[in-house]
Amino acid sequence: MKNYLLLNIGILYWIFIAPFKGQFFKIAPIFRQMVFIGVRAAPMVALTAFSVGVTLAMQAAHSLESLGAQIYIPDLVMLTLLREMGPVLIAVIVIGRSGSAVAAELGTMKVSEEIEALEVMAINPVQYLVVPRVFAMLVMLPALTIFGNYIGILGGWAVCRYALDFNTAGYVLRALESAETWDLYSGMIKSVVFAWLVITIACNAGLNVEGGAEGVGQSTTASVVESLLAMLVMNAILTGIFFFSA
Amino acid sequence: MNANGETIIEVNHLVRRFGDRAVLDDISFNVHRGDTLVIMGGSGCGKSTLLRHMIGSMKPTSGSVKLFGEEVTGMSEREIERVRLRFGMLFQSGALLASLTVGENVALPLLQHTDKSPDQIEEIVKQKLQMVGLTGFEDLRPDEISGGMKKRVGLARALALDPELLFSDEPTSGLDPIMTAVVDELTLNLTKGTHMTAVVVSHDMTSAFRIATRMIMLGHGSIVAQGTPDEIRNSPNPEVQQFIHGKPDGPIPLNLSQDEHEHHQYVKPRPFAWARGRFHGRTR
Numbered sequence: 001m002k003n004y005l006l007l008n009i010g011i012l013y014w015i016f017i018a019p020f021k022g023q024f025f026k027i028a029p030i031f032r033q034m035v036f037i038g039v040r041a042a043p044m045v046a047l048t049a050f051s052v053g054v055t056l057a058m059q060a061a062h063s064l065e066s067l068g069a070q071i072y073i074p075d076l077v078m079l080t081l082l083r084e085m086g087p088v089l090i091a092v093i094v095i096g097r098s099g100s101a102v103a104a105e106l107g108t109m110k111v112s113e114e115i116e117a118l119e120v121m122a123i124n125p126v127q128y129l130v131v132p133r134v135f136a137m138l139v140m141l142p143a144l145t146i147f148g149n150y151i152g153i154l155g156g157w158a159v160c161r162y163a164l165d166f167n168t169a170g171y172v173l174r175a176l177e178s179a180e181t182w183d184l185y186s187g188m189i190k191s192v193v194f195a196w197l198v199i200t201i202a203c204n205a206g207l208n209v210e211g212g213a214e215g216v217g218q219s220t221t222a223s224v225v226e227s228l229l230a231m232l233v234m235n236a237i238l239t240g241i242f243f244f245s246a
Numbered sequence: 247m248n249a250n251g252e253t254i255i256e257v258n259h260l261v262r263r264f265g266d267r268a269v270l271d272d273i274s275f276n277v278h279r280g281d282t283l284v285i286m287g288g289s290g291c292g293k294s295t296l297l298r299h300m301i302g303s304m305k306p307t308s309g310s311v312k313l314f315g316e317e318v319t320g321m322s323e324r325e326i327e328r329v330r331l332r333f334g335m336l337f338q339s340g341a342l343l344a345s346l347t348v349g350e351n352v353a354l355p356l357l358q359h360t361d362k363s364p365d366q367i368e369e370i371v372k373q374k375l376q377m378v379g380l381t382g383f384e385d386l387r388p389d390e391i392s393g394g395m396k397k398r399v400g401l402a403r404a405l406a407l408d409p410e411l412l413f414s415d416e417p418t419s420g421l422d423p424i425m426t427a428v429v430d431e432l433t434l435n436l437t438k439g440t441h442m443t444a445v446v447v448s449h450d451m452t453s454a455f456r457i458a459t460r461m462i463m464l465g466h467g468s469i470v471a472q473g474t475p476d477e478i479r480n481s482p483n484p485e486v487q488q489f490i491h492g493k494p495d496g497p498i499p500l501n502l503s504q505d506e507h508e509h510h511q512y513v514k515p516r517p518f519a520w521a522r523g524r525f526h527g528r529t530r
Contacts, residue, residue, distance in 0.1 A: 109343070117341035120301055121355050121403075122330040124323075128358075 004204045010126040011134055011200065018127070029132035037098040037133065038140025042147065044093050049148035052085055053077060053155020061164055070164060074171050075178035077156035082183040083243070086149040087190040088235055091198060094141055095227045099202040102133055103223035106206025107216035115207065130203045134196070141195035142188050149187070186242045193238065194231050201227045251278035253315070254411055254443045255300065260309035262295060269295050270306070271467040277460070279410075282437050282444040284454045286489065287464035288498060293447045294338075294415065296464065300445065301335055301413060302326045313411070331359055333411035334404030338419075340396035342388040348375070348399050349384030355406045374402040379428055394421045401429065405436075412436070414446045418453045430456045451490050455479070463489060465498065 014025065060076045106129060109115050118125050153175060160166035205223030209215045255277040262270040269292045277283045287293050298304040299311055302318040311318050313329055321329070342351045352371045356362055362370070375381060378398040388396055397420060404412060417433075418426040430453050436442040437459075448454045454461065455475050462472045463486055471478060471486045478486060488496030 105345075112344070113337050113339055113341040114343050116303060117335070117337055117343075117400075119303060120330060120335045121358070122327040123354070123358050124327070 003208050004200065007126065007130070007204045007207070008200055011130060014124070014127045014131045015134070023127070025127070025131050025135070029128075030135045033132045033136035034140050037094070037102070037136045038144055041094055041097050041140075041144060044097060045090050045144050045148045046151045048089055048093055049081075049086070049151040050155040052089055053081065053152035053157075054159055055155075056080055056085070056152075057156040057159035058163075061159065071174065072178075073160055073164070073166075074156065074175035078153060078175040078179045079183060081149050081152040081156075082179055082187045084187075084235070084239070086145050086152060087187045087194060088232070090145045090148045091141065091191070091194040091231050092228065094137075094144065095198050095224055095231065098137070099198045099227050100220050100224050102199065102202040103205040103220045104216055106203060107209035107219050110207060110209045111212055111216060125207065130207075133203060134199050137195045137199035138192060141198070142191040145187060145191040149184075186238075189242075190235060190238050193234055197230045197234060198227045201230060251280055253277070254279050254281075254313070255283075255445070256310075256312040256315075257300070258310045258312075260296075260299060260311060261307045262292075262299065262304070263307045268307075269467050270299070273309070273464075273467075273469060275462060275469070275472060277443060277445065279443055280437055280441045281459045282433060282446060282457050284458040284461045285445065285447045285464060286449065286451075286454060286461065287470075288489070291464045292467045293464055297413060297415060297445070297447055301333070302329065331407065332409060333413060334407065334409035336397070336400045336404045336412070336414040336417055338415040340388070340393075340400035342396055342399055342403070344388050346388075347384065348380070348386050348388065348391065351388070351399060352403045352406055355403065359407065370406065371402075374405055375399070377405070377432055378402045379425065394425060397421065398425070398429065401432075408440070409442065411443045412445070414444065414448075416447055416449065418448065418450045426450065426453055427456075429453075433457050451492070 014023075019025070056077045057073055060073045061070060064070050064072055064076075106115075109129070115125050115129075118128060156175075157166075157168065157171050160171045161168055202223045205219040205226070209219045253276050255275075257276070258274050260270050260273040261268060273296065275283075285293050285296065295304065299306055299319075300313070302311075302313075302321065306319055309319075314332060316329060318326060318329060342348070343354070346354065349368075349371050352374055353367050356367045356370060360367075371384065372381070375383060378401050380395060380398055380402070383391065383395070383399070388399070391399070397417065401414070401417060404414075412433075414433075417429055421429060433444055433446070434457055437444055437457075444457070446454070446457065458475050460472070461475055461478045463470045463478070465485060471481050471483050473481070478490065481487065484497045487493075488498055
């Protein structure tokens with residue numbers, strides 16, 4: 001826990017204070033990490049989001065049919081995706097794919113003395129390794145969430161268009177009418193918070209590996225479990241703040 | 247030994263304890279500019295720990311380490327970075343960044359700490375790789391080259407910023423005799439030509455006597471003998487004689503006892519051990 005807090009302080013220092021002291025972060029590594037963390041997770045995100053959209057629409061169709069309220073299926077798909085399922089499920093995918101990869105990569109670097117070598121070369125590992133990953137995650141998780149929301153809505157449309165009595169225009173109009181900008185923004189805020197949690201937990205796990213290959217495995221597993229728990233608890237807290245308090 | 251030269255490293259009464267066992271027990275020595283200090287000693291005698299204290303990555307229990315006249319033991323991370331720019335370090339495994347190519351690894355300190363243009367950096371990288379006999383290896387990845395090559399790339403990287411001081415952790419282990427001679431020659435040229443100072447941890451006695459201007463033998467955390475290579479070679483101390491001639495019988499104990507070995511193997515407590523124990527009990 002102490003290490004985790006120190007890492008967070010370190011990251012904030014390198015993002016907000018160091019640039020004003022003339023130590024700018026480099027842009028190229030951020031893009032490399034964005035490709036690694038974000039772009040390569042896109043196919044998995046698309047598949048997940050599409051399945052979720054389809055599932056939501058099918059469940060909604062079943063439940064709402066008995067009320068004669070099938071017209072509200074797009075509302076349900078749209079709101080569920082934007083507010084909850086989008087940010088949470090895409091964070092789950094990114095934790096499983098990119099968070100674990102980051103923890104394993106940094107962990108391997110730690111056990112093979114690479115981190116120590118950086119320190120001896122007077123290169124700060126937080127600046128050199130962690131900050132680009134944090135930036136990449138902060139940009140890519142919300143971006144993937146928007147992308148996933150689109151695909152999920154597409155999944156809902158597929159069910160409505162081909163299995164139910166909707167036409168495309170009806171679905172789109174209904175969906176757009178139901179959602180407000182706040183629904184999108186609340187999901188984006190969640191997604192940014194999740195991004196911070198996921199990447200800091202993964203980096204912290206990686207940098208604190210001890211004891212060889214086995215240690216790397218244990219840390220990677222721990223980072224996935226901790227990220228998932230932290231993310232889900234944080235989701236409940238944020239939903240409480242956004243939709244339940246006022 | 248160059249007694250008139252500037253003192254580069256000053257270690258005074260350095261003590262490091264793990265628990266109640268002293269791994270380094272009252273170590274003192276000086277290294278002057280242009281010297282090559284070889285630190286030798288059996289496995290687990292505290293050589294690597296001593297090296298880590300000298301590069302400032304471990305803090306001593308008591309005592310002081312001065313590099314270039316500056317006390318490093320109490321330094322903050324930022325201050326120590328300034329000192330670290332003046333020395334290079336070769337790790338035992340090379341410690342190359344696996345995600346970068348050989349050339350990028352050597353270029354890394356230059357990219358981070360200098361304003362040189364990409365062309366200049368490429369030129370320096372080529373020159374440094376040539377020094378260690380690896381011309382044309384720039385675009386290979388560390389996992390595509392052998393262990394000995396990795397070590398030589400590590401040396402090229404350590405020399406990238408033309409350091410005043412070089413630390414090497416077993417630079418010649420795993421190299422063939424010819425490459426060992428090349429690396430020794432390189433160290434000698436640098437110390438003689440550019441007045442670089444070198445601190446070398448080594449098991450390789452041929453290489454050690456070839457490059458050293460001063461030697462220290464560690465045993466059980468303290469200095470068993472120190473002096474010029476000739477003094478060491480003619481030392482009456484039986485431990486020294488046993489070590490430099492590699493004899494199996496002599497005063498040096500073969501195995502560390504369990505107690506002495508403890509600090510080397512930090513056994514990480516397994517997470518959820520309590521739960522495992524419980525499940526274990528149930529299945530039985």
